[in-house]
Structure formats: C-alpha cells, structure tokens
Amino acid sequence: MRKKGHHAGAAAAAAAADQAGEGGASAVEAGDLAAGSAEQAQPEASTDAALLESPERILERWEREAAEWKDRALRSAADLDNFRKRAIREREETSLRAQGEVLARVIEVVDDLARVAHLDPENTAASALHEGMLQIERKFQKVLETAGVERVDPVGAPFDPQLHEAVMTMPAPTAEADHTVGMVLQYGYRFRGALLRPARVAVLTWTPPAADGEIPPS
Numbered sequence: 001m002r003k004k005g006h007h008a009g010a011a012a013a014a015a016a017a018d019q020a021g022e023g024g025a026s027a028v029e030a031g032d033l034a035a036g037s038a039e040q041a042q043p044e045a046s047t048d049a050a051l052l053e054s055p056e057r058i059l060e061r062w063e064r065e066a067a068e069w070k071d072r073a074l075r076s077a078a079d080l081d082n083f084r085k086r087a088i089r090e091r092e093e094t095s096l097r098a099q100g101e102v103l104a105r106v107i108e109v110v111d112d113l114a115r116v117a118h119l120d121p122e123n124t125a126a127s128a129l130h131e132g133m134l135q136i137e138r139k140f141q142k143v144l145e146t147a148g149v150e151r152v153d154p155v156g157a158p159f160d161p162q163l164h165e166a167v168m169t170m171p172a173p174t175a176e177a178d179h180t181v182g183m184v185l186q187y188g189y190r191f192r193g194a195l196l197r198p199a200r201v202a203v204l205t206w207t208p209p210a211a212d213g214e215i216p217p218s
Contacts, residue, residue, distance in 0.1 A: 105143040112136045144189075152188030152199045154181045163188060165198045169205050178206030 116132045141151065154164055159179050170182045181201045188199030 102143070102147045105146065106140075109136060109140045109143060112139065148192045149196070150190045152190060152195075153184055154188075154199055154201060155184055157181055159201070159203045163195065163198055164201045164203075166203045167200045168202045170202045172204035172206040175206045175208075177204050180204050 112132075113136055116129065116136065119129065119132075121129075144151070152163060154160070157180065159166065159181055164181060167185055172178045172180070172182070180203070181199075182204040183202040184199055185202065186200035189196040
C-alpha cells in the first residue's frame with residue numbers, strides 16, 4: 001500500500017511540473033509579444049510627434065533652411081562673377097601679349113627701313129638700294145604671315161568680285177583666259193580668312209577673231 005501511494009504522489013508531482021513548465025513558456029511568449037508591440041509602437045509615436053510639431057518650430061526650421069540655400073546661391077553667384085572677370089582679364093592679357101609680339105617684329109622692319117633711308121645716295125648704288133628694299137619687303141611679308149595676314153595675288157585666277165576689284169580690262173590671248181586676272185595693280189589682303197582689302201586687278205577679256213570679210217568689233 002505504501003508503494004502504490006508513493007507512485008501516485010510522484011505522478012501527480014510530475015504532472016504539476018509539466019503544467020508549470022507550459023505555463024512558464026506561455027508567460028515568456030506573452031512577454032516577447034508585448035515587447036514587440038512596444039517596439040512597433042515607438043516609430044508610430046515618433047511620427048505622431050513630428051506631425052504634432054508646432055507651427056512656430058516648423059516656420060523656424062524652414063527659415064533656417066531658406067537662409068542656408070540663399071547663402072549657397074550667393075556664394076555660387078560670387079564664384080561665377082569672379083570666374084567671368086578672371087576669364088576676361090586673361091583674354092585681354094593674351095591679346096595684348098600677342099599684339100606686343102607682332103609690334104616687336106614690325107619695329108625690326110622699321111629699323112631696316114631707317115637704315116636704308118639714311119644711306120648716302122651718292123655713295124650707294126641703285127641696285128643695292130633696290131636689293132635692300134626687296135629684302136625689307138620679304139621680311140615684312142613674313143611678319144604679316146606670322147600675324148595671320150595673307151596676301152591675295154590672283155594672277156591667272158578666275159576673276160572673283162568677292163575678292164577682286166576690276167580696275168581695267170586687257171585683251172585675252174586665248175579664249176580659255178577670258179575673264180581671268182591678267183595683272184595685279186594692288187595686292188589684296190585677308191586676315192584669318194576675312195577679307196581686309198580686295199586686290200585691284202586688270203581682267204582679261206576674249207574677243208573672237210573676225211572672219212574673212214568681216215569687220216572686227218571696235
């Protein structure tokens with residue numbers, strides 16, 4: 001009888017322990033769910049707090065952001081203006097430097113002209129003066145080419161009213177030479193492709209020979 005009573009008590013104790021364990025697990029799960037609900041509730045609470053921000057604070061924040069953007073815009077405008085002024089100054093300096101280089105070469109040609117002009121004509125041969133002037137002309141032409149100036153010498157080229165100015169006409173030796181430039185009276189010049197002055201030329205014109213018995217046109 002004692003053994004049966006002992007076994008019955010042990011079974012009751014085990015059942016009670018199992019029930020206590022299940023109850024404990026349920027309590028832990030309930031605690032986790034409560035913690036999760038609290039965490040999910042926190043962003044909603046912060047969002048509600050942002051929505052409930054006072055109009056004065058919202059206005060203050062907007063004014064602060066507007067002031068920051070205005071400051072950035074003013075700085076950018078100042079930087080752009082400084083860049084524009086610096087670019088203009090550098091362009092002017094480059095132009096002046098290029099002009100100075102050309103003028104320095106022109107001065108050398110003027111020096112050559114001065115030397116020839118002050119030669120004693122009684123002790124200088126005309127051929128020497130002529131050769132000296134040709135050398136000065138070639139030197140000055142190189143100075144102009146360096147500066148971007150191109151001489152227009154259209155002898156033998158078709159007459160172009162955009163580049164040439166017809167001053168006179170000359171009889172053409174052949175029909176193929178009709179309406180071409182036979183002689184240049186004054187050179188023309190172009191600067192970097194733009195016409196500075198047209199060339200003054202004599203234009204060849206072809207007159208067909210008169211047939212036998214015909215009177216040639218006057």
